[in-house]
Amino acid sequence: MSAANYLLSDPSIVLYWKVKDPEKGLAIGSKAFGMPKTGPSDFVYTGTVPKDDLVRALHTDKYTSPSEHPNVSSERAHYEIVTAYGPVGVPPGMEVPMDGSIISTGAICFLPTSRGSVTLKSLDPQADPIIDPNFLATEHDWAILRSAMRTSMRVMNTDAAKELVEGQFQFPGYNIDINSTDEALNKRIMPFSSTWYHPAGTAAMGSVVDSECRVKGVKALRVVDASVLPHPLAAHYQGKSSNSCGHIDCMADTTTTSCYLCHRRARCRHDCGISLIVTQIFS
Numbered sequence: 001m002s003a004a005n006y007l008l009s010d011p012s013i014v015l016y017w018k019v020k021d022p023e024k025g026l027a028i029g030s031k032a033f034g035m036p037k038t039g040p041s042d043f044v045y046t047g048t049v050p051k052d053d054l055v056r057a058l059h060t061d062k063y064t065s066p067s068e069h070p071n072v073s074s075e076r077a078h079y080e081i082v083t084a085y086g087p088v089g090v091p092p093g094m095e096v097p098m099d100g101s102i103i104s105t106g107a108i109c110f111l112p113t114s115r116g117s118v119t120l121k122s123l124d125p126q127a128d129p130i131i132d133p134n135f136l137a138t139e140h141d142w143a144i145l146r147s148a149m150r151t152s153m154r155v156m157n158t159d160a161a162k163e164l165v166e167g168q169f170q171f172p173g174y175n176i177d178i179n180s181t182d183e184a185l186n187k188r189i190m191p192f193s194s195t196w197y198h199p200a201g202t203a204a205m206g207s208v209v210d211s212e213c214r215v216k217g218v219k220a221l222r223v224v225d226a227s228v229l230p231h232p233l234a235a236h237y238q239g240k241s242s243n244s245c246g247h248i249d250c251m252a253d254t255t256t257t258s259c260y261l262c263h264r265r266a267r268c269r270h271d272c273g274i275s276l277i278v279t280q281i282f283s
C-alpha cells in the first residue's frame, strides 16, 4: 500500500443499559431528565488493555517482536469509554427505546493497527473516492474492543452502578455478560460495531508531507488537517486539527492540557495569538 492511501480510523462498540427507575430522569426521554452542561455524555474513562492480552493478539497478527510494539512497550491509553444519557449509535435495524429507560457506554479503540485506504474510483475529479476503513482487520483491534466491553460490564456490575442500573439491554441472540468468552464478545462486536469518526493518516507526515506539513515534491502546498497524523492518537481529533495555528507541533502535541468537560480554551504555546479549542486530549 502506498503512503498516500494509508487510512487509519477508530472502530467502536456500544453497550446499552436499562436504568432501574426511568422516572428518576437519568436518561433522555424521561420527563425528569435535564440535559447537563456537558451535553448528553459524561463519565469518560480511558483504559489500558492488559499487556499479555495485547502481546498475544500482536503475535496472532504476526508481529515479529510483539512486546516491543509501541502499543505495549510503554503504558498507553488503548480505549475510551464514554457514558451517554441515552441510546447512542443504535445499529441500523435494531430498536433501543429512547424513553428514559436506557443509557449507553460507547467504547472507542484509540490505537488501532488496522489500516484502510482511500483510492481513486476513476480519473474524473468529481467522482467520489473509494474509502475503505478496513476496520477490525487485526486481532489487536478486536482485543482492545473486547477489553473495553469487559471494563464497561465490570463497572456496571459494581454495587454503586447496580443501585441505578437494572442490567444490560441485550440484542436477541447476542447476549453477553462479564463471563462471556472472547468468541461471544466477537459475535456481539461483528454486526454492531461502528466508529466515532477519527479518520487520519492519508497524507501522513514523514511520507506525504514533511514536519512542516509541506507536501513533499510540490512547491507552496501544505496540508493542515487530521490526514497528516502518521499514527493514531489516544484522543478525539478535533482538538488536534481544528486547533492548529499552523505550528505542526501544536497538532502533534499530545501533552497539551485541557478540560474535556468545560471545553475551555487553551493558548498555543507559540504565543502567536491564536486560541486553541481543545475538546479532549489524552496522552
Ligand SMILES: Cc1cc2nc3c(=O)[nH]c(=O)nc-3n(C[C@H](O)[C@H](O)[C@H](O)COP(=O)(O)OP(=O)(O)OC[C@H]3O[C@@H](n4cnc5c(N)ncnc54)[C@H](O)[C@@H]3O)c2cc1C
Binding pocket: 196, 197, 198, 199, 224, 225, 226, 227, 236, 237, 238, 239, 241, 242, 279, 280
Ligand atoms: C459525527 C462526528 C462527531 C465527531 N465528534 C467529535 C468530538 O466530539 N470531538 C472531537 O475531537 N472530534 C470529533 N469528531 C472528529 C473530528 O470532527 C474530526 O477528526 C476533525 O474534524 C478532522 O478535522 P479535519 O480538519 O481533518 O477535517 P474536517 O474538519 O472534516 O475539515 C475538512 C474541511 O474541508 C472542507 N472541504 C472538503 N472538500 C473541500 C473542497 N473540495 N474544497 C474546499 N473545501 C473542502 C470541508 O467542508 C471541511 O470544512 C467527530 C466527527 C464526526 C464525523
